[in-house]
Amino acid sequence: MKAGPPLGRGDRLIGAPHATRAVVMAPNGAAATSQPLATQVALDTLKRGGSALDAAIAANAVLGLVEPTGAGLGGDLFALVWDPAQKKLVAYNGSGRSPASLSLDGARSRAGANGYLPRFGAVAVSVPGCADGWFALHDRFGRLPMADLLAPAIGYAREGFPLTPLIAAYWRVHMRTVLSLGEKGVVEETGNARATFTRDGITPLAGERWTNPDLARTYEVLAASGRAAFYEGAIAQTIDAYMRRIGGWMDRNDLAHHQGEWVDPISTRYRGYDVWQSPPNTQGFSVLQMLNLIEGFDLAAMGPGSADAMHVMIEAKKIAFADRARYLADPEFSPVDVEALISKPYADERRALIAMDRASAAVEAGAPPGHSDTVYLTTADKDGMMVSLIQSNYFTMGCGLVPDGLGFMLQNRGALFSFEPGHANLYAPNKRPLHTIIPGFVTRDGEPWLSYGVMGGAMQPQGHVQVLANMIDFGMNPQEAGDYARWQHYGAGTPDDPALDPGGEVSFESGVAPQVVEELRRRGHRVTPSRPLSGYGGYQAIGWDAASRSYRAASEMRFDGQAGGY
Numbered sequence: 165m166k167a168g169p170p171l172g173r174g175d176r177l178i179g180a181p182h183a184t185r186a187v188v189m190a191p192n193g194a195a196a197t198s199q200p201l202a203t204q205v206a207l208d209t210l211k212r213g214g215s216a217l218d219a220a221i222a223a224n225a226v227l228g229l230v231e232p233t234g235a236g237l238g239g240d241l242f243a244l245v246w247d248p249a250q251k252k253l254v255a256y257n258g259s260g261r262s263p264a265s266l267s268l269d270g271a272r273s274r275a276g277a278n279g280y281l282p283r284f285g286a287v288a289v290s291v292p293g294c295a296d297g298w299f300a301l302h303d304r305f306g307r308l309p310m311a312d313l314l315a316p317a318i319g320y321a322r323e324g325f326p327l328t329p330l331i332a333a334y335w336r337v338h339m340r341t342v343l344s345l346g347e348k349g350v351v352e353e354t355g356n357a358r359a360t361f362t363r364d365g366i367t368p369l370a371g372e373r374w375t376n377p378d379l380a381r382t383y384e385v386l387a388a389s390g391r392a393a394f395y396e397g398a399i400a401q402t403i404d405a406y407m408r409r410i411g412g413w414m415d416r417n418d419l420a421h422h423q424g425e426w427v428d429p430i431s432t433r434y435r436g437y438d439v440w441q442s443p444p445n446t447q448g449f450s451v452l453q454m455l456n457l458i459e460g461f462d463l464a465a466m467g468p469g470s471a472d473a474m475h476v477m478i479e480a481k482k483i484a485f486a487d488r489a490r491y492l493a494d495p496e497f498s499p500v501d502v503e504a505l506i507s508k509p510y511a512d513e514r515r516a517l518i519a520m521d522r523a524s525a526a527v528e529a530g531a532p533p534g535h536s537d538t539v540y541l542t543t544a545d546k547d548g549m550m551v552s553l554i555q556s557n558y559f560t561m562g563c564g565l566v567p568d569g570l571g572f573m574l575q576n577r578g579a580l581f582s583f584e585p586g587h588a589n590l591y592a593p594n595k596r597p598l599h600t601i602i603p604g605f606v607t608r609d610g611e612p613w614l615s616y617g618v619m620g621g622a623m624q625p626q627g628h629v630q631v632l633a634n635m636i637d638f639g640m641n642p643q644e645a646g647d648y649a650r651w652q653h654y655g656a657g658t659p660d661d662p663a664l665d666p667g668g669e670v671s672f673e674s675g676v677a678p679q680v681v682e683e684l685r686r687r688g689h690r691v692t693p694s695r696p697l698s699g700y701g702g703y704q705a706i707g708w709d710a711a712s713r714s715y716r717a718a719s720e721m722r723f724d725g726q727a728g729g730y
Contacts, residue, residue, distance in 0.1 A: 184721040187643040190729020194715040195219055196704035197541040198234070198619070200726040201325060202226040203719075205316040206543050207728050209308065216545040217245060217305035218313055220553045221298050225317035225383060227539045228294075228572065229376055230325055231724075232361070232561055233334040234619065235539040237382065237394070238574040239557035240290075241297035242442050244429060244605045245305060246612045248548035253605055255442050258297025258424040260290045261594045262578055263413035270413075271591045272583050281579045281591070283559045284342065285351045286412030288576035290597060291422045292394075294555055299391035300424055305549065311387035318387075321380035321571070328724045329370035336367045338560040345564060352410040356566035357573060379571025395419045399570065406567040414574075421594075429605070432456055432506050435636055437613065440605040445494045448602040449502050450625040453484035455632065456511030457518070463637040469676060471683040472520065474651055477633065478670055478689065479518040481626055481653045482527045488625075489658050490529035491588055494596040498588035523688035526666040538601050540617035542706045544715050550706060552603035552615040580658070589658075598658065604628050614642070616705035619723075622661035623652050627701035642718035643727075646703040649675025652695065671695050 188194065193216070195206035205226050206219035214222070220243070228236040241258035262271075266287070274287040281288055302310060327335070339361050346354030358365060360378060368374045385393050393399050396419070404416035431440045432452040439455055441448025457480035466472040491500045504510060514530050538556035558580070562573035580598045581591035589598045600621045606614040614635070618627030627650065634645035654661060655668025669692045672681050685691045702723040707716040719725030 183644045183647045185643060187641045188717040188727040188729050189714055190717065191714045192546045192730050193544055194706045194717040194729035195223065195543045196706055196717045196719045196725065196727040197223050197227065198539050198702055198704065198720065198723045198725045199227055199230050200724065201230055201320065202541065203726040203728050207730060209313065210545055211730060212308065214308045215305055216543040216549040216551045217301050218308045219543040220541060220551040221302060222313040222316060223541050224553065224555055225314050226320060229317050229321050229379055231331055231539055233331055233338055235555045236557050236572040237294050238292045238562050238572045239555055240293040240575065240577060241555045242446060242601055242603055243297065243301055244440060244442065244552040244603045246550040246605065251610065253429055253440055253607065255427045255429040256297055256301055256424060257427050257442060258293035259445060259596050259599050260293040260422055261596050262290050262591065263418050264593045265415065266413040266593055268591055275583055279583055281581060282350065283576045283579040284345050284564045286407065286410060286565060288563045288579045289412060289414050289574050290578045291414060291418050292575060293422065293424050295386060295394040296391060296422060296424045314383045314387045318380045318383045321376045324373040324375040326371050327368045327374050330724055332368060332370040339367050341560065342564040351564035354564060356568060357564055360566050360571055376571045378569050382570050382572065395422055402570060403567045430502055430506060434459055436608065437636055438607045439632065441602055443502055444492055444500060445596045446599045446602050447488055447492055447625055449506050450484045450488045451628045452506040453487065453511065454480045454625060454629045456506065456508060457483060457515050460515050463633055468634060468638040469649065469680060471680045474680065475520065475684060475687060476518065477629060478651065478653050479524055482524055482668065483514050483517055485661065486527040486529045492598050493588035497592060497595050521687060523667055538619040540619045540702065540704050542615040542617065542704050544615065544706045550612050550615045552605050552617055554601040554603045554617050556601045600624060611710060612708045614705060614707045618701040618703045620701035623701040626652055627703065631703060642705040642707045642716050646705060646718050647721050649673040650700040651676065652700055665690065673700055
């Protein structure tokens with residue numbers, strides 16, 4: 165794995181090495197998360213003899229405390245794990261289902277003016293899969309007791325931690341929204357959220373020391389009583405009683421019947437590298453479709469940051485997301501031939517839609533042959549285990565509902581269902597919604613090469629492809645690849661990526677040359693103002709360098725992330 169070009173060739177905005185910091189090199193283990201405290205907890209876990217999976221759980225627990233704007237026990241989880249003993253990549257789908265008692269007609273009656281379920285309130289709640297995921301993964305790959313893994317998060321929850329400026333800003337905006345909607349009656353109950361995430365209605369300031377004793381107690385119950393506490397025991401009973409009191413739908417039966425599942429990851433080969441994703445109900449196949457499409461173009465000759473390279477990738481996104489909008493759903497309700505969608509012949513057929521001189525307008529979904537707010541972290545240990553894990557409450561901090569005394573907000577993933585008759589993602593009871601969170605992994609010649617992810621809803625497949633092209637086509641190291649200026653296209657016609665006009669819109673970070681933006685505008689791309697840094701996803705990665713037998717870790721400069729190793 166490339167270590168990076170010589171020094172003295174420019175900065176991130178105008179030339180190599182395109183990095184805000186050096187890639188972290190370590191021989192024994194590594195961790196990269198979106199928050200330094202979580203990274204340090206992961207490294208401490210590795211040094212105590214924990215596996216990469218142990219380190220991932222310990223870090224995730226801390227993130228649920230220090231970054232509740234993106235993660236928590238009220239959300240879902242997906243993971244890819246490289247098992248060095250089996251020399252095999254395995255995947256876990258830890259996503260929950262809609263409530264059994266909420267019918268299609270009942271859900272449809274709650275739809276907003278846009279035709280989708282609201283993102284706030286009890287109607288958006290689906291069963292949280294995070295805790296189940298932790299214990300399922302730990303049963304298979306853990307070494308240290310769960311109590312040891314949750315202890316650092318419990319300590320920070322009781323003793324406090326200083327809040328970072330970025331999360332303080334998100335926290336303020338999200339809680340203002342929740343409390344305002346509570347006053348309007350959109351969110352059934354906001355007193356618990358107010359008590360948990362504000363002090364007398366005031367959200368914490370950057371640098372303020374913050375505690376969450378309720379979450380500490382919840383973690384202690386999990387440490388002592390295991391998975392059953394969340395889905396059948398004390399925590400389940402608390403959630404059930406709370407939802408009954410406020411008139412919600414999810415109940416103890418929904419929790420008791422929840423079960424995540426081990427699934428086979430899906431992959432495609434891109435220029436000699438095998439890129440792996442989780443299968444539906446995640447959007448991972450969109451990454452593989454985009455890579456198959458752009459493989460037909462010589463991106464290396466086009467050059468990083470060029471109008472041609474960006475045009476090809478943006479057009480590939482439109483094509484892949486048209487299929488995503490049509491086919492992505494819970495495969496138990498709407499089976500889809502994923503192998504056909506990610507096949508090379510299908511990509512060859514769809515690639516004909518890309519014209520180099522002009523942007524496409526509306527793109528329709530294809531017919532493949534045979535077709536009938538998030539945290540990402542990655543860890544690696546001395547034995548070669550590598551974990552790619554992503555966890556989310558979905559939009560903002562979740563639906564606004566905090567069950568009595570538990571210290572976390574329930575997710576609003578149900579807002580991603582469709583009400584279009586006959587649609588694959590049509591709402592149904594006991595159904596998993598379309599899922600945006602996707603961990604990524606790359607192998608080469610049957611060995612691990614890169615564990616990586618990019619947070620941010622519909623930005624995730626776009627970010628995955630940009631990072632991989634930066635490394636594989638343009639020769640960047642993991643840190644350079646993540647720091648390089650990005651673009652984001654909007655407009656797939658789904659709740660998380662609504663259609664704005666037939667061709668969608670695209671925004672660019674300030675590091676993209678103005679003349680490149682103007683050339684893309686000339687080709688017909690509708691360019692919108694640049695989003696804030698955090699609007700282009702949040703990236704972490706750990707690469708394995710076989711020659712030096714050491715890790716290469718990188719973390720996102722757009723967030724509070726930190727990469728470390730030992």
